[in-house]
Amino acid sequence: MTFLVPFKFVQAGPFILVHLIYAHKLDLSYGFFRDTIDALNNGQPDKIIELHDWLAMPQDNTNQLTPIGSIFHVSRCGSTLLCQNLKASNQFVVLGEPGFLGAIYKEDSIIPERLRSVVAQKSLMIWNIWACQQNKQLIIKFTSGTILYLQDIKQDFPELRLLFLYREPSAVVESLTRKPTSYIKKPIWRDKLAVIPEILTEQHHEHTTEASRIYLSSLATIQVHYNPQSYLCDYRYLANRFSDIIGFFKQSALQKELDCQWQQKWSSKKGQWQSQKYQPVEGAIYNDFINNNDQLINYLLEKYQAFNDAMLITKAEIN
DSSP, X not given: OOOEEEEEEEEETTEEEEEEEEGGGOOTTBSSHHHHHHTSGGGOOSEEEEHHHHHHSOOOOOTTOOOOEEEEXXXXXXXXXXXXXXXXXXXXXXXXXXXXXXXXXXXXXSSOGGGHHHHHHHHHHHHHHHHHHTTOEEEEEOOGGGGGGHHHHHHHOTTOEEXXXXXXXXXXXXXXXXXXXXXXXXXXXXXXXXXXXXXXXXXXXXXXXHHHHHHHHHHHHHHHHOOTTXXXXXXXXXXXXXXXXXXXXXXXXXXXXXXXXXXXXXXXXXXXXXXXXXXXXXXXXXXHHHHHTHHHXXXXXXXXXXXXXXXXXXXXXXX
């Protein structure tokens, strides 16, 4: 059955266009949604509709939709690996960092502010209808930077199931320094980020400083938004808690009893799932980075431990 889903919003003169693609053609075995789109039609849409016309179109089959799951995370913390394992359980439709959704909430979004909520809500409703038609649950893994817009997203999706994923800082900051993302290379959130004592950053590469500030800001955001209805997990516990995570998203004791095997050996970011083995960073490279940035890393580790201590207190208060 043909079913068109949105995957991009484009400015064309005075018009905003919605790019749609037939969902049944999608190969979601790629870790990132952008790779799924690029592998199909060379990223070209099957249909284009003007935004207001698209918003005015009625949508059927919205009565039996299941709650949508979400993953908010610190960079380089295993979130893509989690997504690929969730897909492998055959219970979920997982979109790995869909650019069309994150772009709605950015300050420079082409979507007018007055329409952002309704555009985001309709986009996910359509994807959710498609997931439910397959007897699967929709999960969105947002980009790591989108966590800074979490308050707006929660307002638009109050029933969203929030999973927060994080990791100790040395592995995160080393990875972001060695392979910086676009928002590390061209800082766009400078006024929103945590402040680090200058004495700890003045001798370091600017990418290392920016990565550290983003890391601390992400932990602070998680701490603010964690509540009894959300789920918090450190990367080091992912494998052991995988069945619990499935249970959290499905909200069913029966689902927790399923035999869901965690798979660690495959690269989750390169090509299709299970096409390439995971190659960890060489120990010498990692150790050199830690030794050259020891004071900053120790500072981040203290903040990481303080975050863990605070979350333990919060969990105890909740329970």
